[in-house]
Amino acid sequence: MIKTIQSRRQQQLVLLVLTLLTLATIIAALGIGGSSVSFSRIIPTLLGQGSFVDEFVIFSIRLPRMIVTLLAGMALALAGAVLQGVTRNELADPGIIGINAGAGVGVTVFFLFAPLEVGSFVYVLPVVAFAAALLTAVLIYWFSYSRAEGLQPIKLIITGVGFSLALSGVMIVLISSVDRVKVDFISRWLAGNVWGTDWPFVLALLPWLILLIPFVLYKCRSLNLLALNEETAVGAGVPIQRDRILLMLAAVALAASAVSVTGGIAFIGLMAPHIARALVGPRHQLFVPVSILIGGWLLLLADLIGRNLADPDGLPAGIVVAFIGAPYFLYLLLKK
Template structure:
């Protein structure tokens, strides 16, 4: 009877969590559309979106500049913010579950560093790949992110055939440190204009992006999300330890490989279109686990929803705090995420001390 009551309570709590997170996403999305440094009436905003998407409208005359602001700037920016935040938070949840470490995030494995290096090389040499045009930077960033993943895998296979968690973390740290040194070297060799451009990109932003960037990240987000959602059982089993997972029939090596690929696709695509944005993949999954527990059946989708909502809100703050100027979104996520994560660490440490 007691176990039945506990299960019913958990189901109700998780149901409320989905409802609250969905409301949070809807609220932040509407804020991102309605509120900015340029005021556009709410009826006009709704008319533009409905007319463009469903060919339904009721206003006879809409100023062209307002239509451009809403349809070509604000809406793709909100959607891009959701995709980036959702991708980073989902990848962070997967990495934390895989590595059984709450300090793991999309940057642990070195994919973010590789993607950053690719983008910095494009900005430094100012080259364009024939046929890609403005897509050169994100394409090269994704390519270098995947190359860094292969390098990490190569180091792991050379040192350990079992894909041990400790070896993966160590290889990711080695690759990230080496790539970080190369990025620093490139920045030091750049002229003032290139240096400013590179540093601003590294801070992270969703400004000056449009529908083309949404179309770029969306396929990688959908594929990576599908891979992780499909393998949530392997993540639950790996939480018990590799030996325990192997005993209950889970192909540990195959499961870890798929999780790493899915999370790396999400991270590489997000970094490619926005730059380096920290703490989303670190804090959001940690907060979700505090409420839902360790079951990745709920941790993964809730991290996706809340991560997307968080980045939309962070972007809104970045473009309105010192309007008409704009802060890099990575600064906002760090200012919010670092104190929150420090609080969570202290709270967990104090909780362990009390239990002892």
């Protein structure tokens, strides 16, 4: 009992620190950029007392981009935490095991061949990405599952990496025969460029998190048992197949909705759960909320660094994350 209370207090402290870090990063991102806004003018502008230029820069350019980035990072981190629990593999990540690539193929096909402008089907993009990612996840799961041994975690990673490479090749083939403007867009999408930077994209992404975050938090007990082994879960009365399928669907939906507006960003779903476990322990009730905040903050910070690191367009957030995430993935691979 005492240990549980201490763990809760530790979690609350970590959540408070992460919230303050996120707010500090948001303030920095509002003021820094090609059209700088004085930090002394940020609060008055947010309260409706700023100049026209300051209000345009903050409310039309920076604030929607930051909210999209924050929500996408949260979604990717939560998807990674769920996948790692369901598959019992701490190397699982929607970007590494091919789910992001599956969503990317769906978005690419829709963008290249749907007779619509991007802005007119912004609310359909997450659904298209989810359908493509779901098909990819089903195939990966099918190839990684055996009736005798159940889901094989190592085989899941190997199969997912193979699917990711194959689907990346499919995207290259798809864009090889289209006009330059669409090629540029898809290329930046593949690099993890945050392209959904307007308020409609916030509205397209937000409902997925409003629905799925409470669902995953409610299922944390099942995730604790699934992360151990199937025999323990069955003995505790957990409907394994139903919960595994529902949680996998939630992870796929979270990852697909995020990458549909931010591009192919990997490693957030790998790093955030690991950092959260190191801070508050392995119980899902404790580390999942922490993981959500870490994921949002990491992607927000990566986008801030990338936008201001190189002129004129900066570096895509996905590349900045990869500079950190790739060595971290190799470290985990060697350690595990």
